[in-house]
Amino acid sequence: MQDKAKKLMHISTYGCQMNEHDSEIMRALLEESGYQWTDNIHEADLVVINTCSVREHAEKRVLGLLGNLKHQKEKKPGLIIALGGCMAQNPEIQEFIRKKAPYVDVVFGTRNYHKLPALIKEAEETMSNVFEPTCEDEEIPGILPVHYASRVKAYVTIIYGCNNFCTYCIVPYTRGREKSRPPKEIYEEVVRLADQGFLEVMLLGQNVNSYGKDLEEDINFAKLLKMLDRIPGLARIRYTTSHPRDFTDELIDTIADSEKVCEHFHLPLQAGSNNILKKMNRGYTREDYFKLTEKIRQRVPGASITTDIIVGFPGETDEDFLETLDLVRRVRFDAAYTFIYSPRYGTPAAKMKDDISQEAKKERLKELNQVQNQITLEINQAYEGKTFEILVEGRSKTNSDRWSGRTRTNKIVVFDGEEDLEGKLVDVEIECARTWTLFGFLKNEQKKRNL
Numbered sequence: 462m463q464d465k466a467k468k469l470m471h472i473s474t475y476g477c478q479m480n481e482h483d484s485e486i487m488r489a490l491l492e493e494s495g496y497q498w499t500d501n502i503h504e505a506d507l508v509v510i511n512t513c514s515v516r517e518h519a520e521k522r523v524l525g526l527l528g529n530l531k532h533q534k535e536k537k538p539g540l541i542i543a544l545g546g547c548m549a550q551n552p553e554i555q556e557f558i559r560k561k562a563p564y565v566d567v568v569f570g571t572r573n574y575h576k577l578p579a580l581i582k583e584a585e586e587t588m589s590n591v592f593e594p595t596c597e598d599e600e601i602p603g604i605l606p607v608h609y610a611s612r613v614k615a616y617v618t619i620i621y622g623c624n625n626f627c628t629y630c631i632v633p634y635t636r637g638r639e640k641s642r643p644p645k646e647i648y649e650e651v652v653r654l655a656d657q658g659f660l661e662v663m664l665l666g667q668n669v670n671s672y673g674k675d676l677e678e679d680i681n682f683a684k685l686l687k688m689l690d691r692i693p694g695l696a697r698i699r700y701t702t703s704h705p706r707d708f709t710d711e712l713i714d715t716i717a718d719s720e721k722v723c724e725h726f727h728l729p730l731q732a733g734s735n736n737i738l739k740k741m742n743r744g745y746t747r748e749d750y751f752k753l754t755e756k757i758r759q760r761v762p763g764a765s766i767t768t769d770i771i772v773g774f775p776g777e778t779d780e781d782f783l784e785t786l787d788l789v790r791r792v793r794f795d796a797a798y799t800f801i802y803s804p805r806y807g808t809p810a811a812k813m814k815d816d817i818s819q820e821a822k823k824e825r826l827k828e829l830n831q832v833q834n835q836i837t838l839e840i841n842q843a844y845e846g847k848t849f850e851i852l853v854e855g856r857s858k859t860n861s862d863r864w865s866g867r868t869r870t871n872k873i874v875v876f877d878g879e880e881d882l883e884g885k886l887v888d889v890e891i892e893c894a895r896t897w898t899l900f901g902f903l904k905n906e907q908k909k910r911n912l
Contacts, residue, residue: 470496471505476513482616489606494578512548543567547635570595620666655694664700670707706744729769733788734781765795765870773822775813841894
């Protein structure tokens with residue numbers, strides 16, 4: 462039975478895996494300070510909104526939620542509303558909150574979310590708004606309590622911020638410059654997770670390949686992976702996101718020689734035209750990118766490669782777009798996350814002349830998706846009749862009678878099985894492939910195993 466003396470809190474999260482992990486930490490900190498979780502935002506005494514500024518759509522959803530919360534607070538004056546994450550770092554959003562949404566009690570940033578309980582307490586005691594977006598020199602926190610969303614896999618942040626300044630991206634302005642966590646601290650956190658029974662960790666950073674550049678120690682991302690690969694009890698190591706420009710031969714060799722680092726490479730291409738890549742300030746050419754993917758496939762046979770692609774960037778001609786399609790066909794990505802360019806206030810690209818109609822952008826996106834989806838299906842169909850080790854993450858979201866897990870190459874697999882498979886490594890033979898999901902059956906019951 463719920464303790465009625467405790468207040469209820471709800472966290473709404475938008476954006477990337479780093480935001481999801483920040484919310485896991487916020488939830489644990491708030492639970493330690495006396496709050497209980499509720500899935501029902503309407504019964505919460507505290508609503509925290511962890512925001513994203515990368516896409517315009519996410520911002521619009523947050524602003525819509527704020528409008529709904531205004532009415533909720535009118536009915537429940539004691540409701541505390543806290544806004545954090547990337548949107549909170551935007552001066553334009555801060556001004557909007559001050560003038561048009563003064564019912565937001567706390568505004569906090571991307572590097573001081575660990576102070577959230579204290580900020581909420583200050584707002585309650587002073588009965589005034591608390592504005593504390595992150596300062597650039599904010600110290601990164603050490604190991605913090607986490608309420609993990611999964612019992613099988615866990616996020617671990619290894620580096621904060623970004624120094625790349627791609628012309629379309631707001632992240633360097635909202636998350637600040639790069640700051641790496643000490644390797645010893647990361648190692649201790651992953652050891653603790655393995656001891657608690659987690660089989661997989663996902664290492665997080667805006668650019669994990671930059672890890673260690675700001676530290677005095679002789680450490681880089683490849684060396685960190687070698688350290689973590691030796692931790693007993695752990696089965697899989699993943700990471701996101703990698704910048705193609707910084708993906709070194711040493712890193713490829715380290716992944717190829719490792720036992721636990723998965724054979725999945727997410728390498729955001731963004732565009733296949735040298736003209737657009739230069740305008741985006743990506744720091745590589747289409748030729749560089751193709752050479753990198755060829756090296757990966759030679760050194761890590763069977764690896765999957767996924768990517769991000771933006772269409773309709775300012776100045777993108779039909780010829781530029783055709784070059785993107787050409788590179789997609791040559792590389793043959795396992796999957797691509799595709800987007801129409803969304804201007805972000807404060808970025809250089811937002812000042813560029815955008816003379817491409819929305820209709821043309823939508824047509825390009827449609828054509829790109831048709832090409833990529835066909836490639837994805839063809840790659841997945843090559844999995845049919847083969848057996849793969851699957852880490853079972855839980856019940857399928859679309860069919861609760863079946864189990865769902867992933868291959869080391871990050872393919873989602875749905876299959877039938879007995880009642881106690883969550884968190885286990887099992888061998889599954891793929892029977893049928895679709896564009897987004899593989900379907901199969903347990904190869905052999907006795908091969909089911911725990912680490």
